[in-house]
Amino acid sequence: MFIKTLMDLQGHLRGSGVLISFAGRFSQGIIEELGDAVKKHMQSEDRPKNDIYNVFAIFVEQTHNIKNYTASKEGVHYFEQIAGSGIVTIGKCDGVYFVCSGNLIENVDVQILTEKIEKLINLDKKDLKKLYKEQIRRELTPGSQGAGVGLIDIARKSSQPIEYSIVPIDDDLSFFSIKVTV
Numbered sequence: 001m002f003i004k005t006l007m008d009l010q011g012h013l014r015g016s017g018v019l020i021s022f023a024g025r026f027s028q029g030i031i032e033e034l035g036d037a038v039k040k041h042m043q044s045e046d047r048p049k050n051d052i053y054n055v056f057a058i059f060v061e062q063t064h065n066i067k068n069y070t071a072s073k074e075g076v077h078y079f080e081q082i083a084g085s086g087i088v089t090i091g092k093c094d095g096v097y098f099v100c101s102g103n104l105i106e107n108v109d110v111q112i113l114t115e116k117i118e119k120l121i122n123l124d125k126k127d128l129k130k131l132y133k134e135q136i137r138r139e140l141t142p143g144s145q146g147a148g149v150g151l152i153d154i155a156r157k158s159s160q161p162i163e164y165s166i167v168p169i170d171d172d173l174s175f176f177s178i179k180v181t182v
Contacts, residue, residue, distance in 0.1 A: 017093035026067040026086050035060055038090050042097075054157040054182045055090065055097045061150045062101040062178065063088055069103065076106070078172060085175070096159065102177035110166055110174055117164050117178075120155040128156045154180055 013021060019041060022034055038059055042052045066086040073082050085104035090097065105113065123131065132152045155162055163179040 017091040018089045019091050021089040023087040026063050031063045058099045058154050058180050066103045097182045100179045104173045105176045121161045
C-alpha cells in the first residue's frame, strides 16, 4: 500500500512540475545541500544567472524562515509538531520557476503574518524597493532575527504577486504556505 501511495505522490509532484521537495526538520546542512542541487539543476538548463540567483535566494530565505521560526518556538508544548512540519518544493511550470514552502505556525502569529504579506502583495516593484531601503535603515529591535527584510526581498525577486494560505488546524496551530514565482 505505501509503495503505491509513494508512486502516486511522485507522479503528482512530477505532474505539478516539482523538481525538488523536502519535508521534515530543516537544518543548515539540509538547506545547503538542497540549495546546491537547485543551483546545479538550473545551471544545467543554461538559465540566466539572475534567475538562478533569485530562485536560490528565495529558497534560502523561505527555508531559513522555517528554521528560525521553529527555533523561536522551542519550549512550547507543541514544539515537536512545529519542528517536523516544514516543507519546501522547487519546481518549474510553463517556463517559470516556483518556490513553495509551508509549516505550522501558532495562531497568535497569524494576524501579523497576514498583515505583512498583504501589505507586500499590494506594492509595486518601485514601492517594494523603497520599503526595503527604509527597513534596512531602521534600528534593529533587541532580540530580532535581523532587519526584517526577508519577505520584502522575496516579494522584490518574485515575477508575480506572492500567493499564500493559512489553514487553521486546531485552537493553537495553523498551516502557513507561500508560493513565489520567478
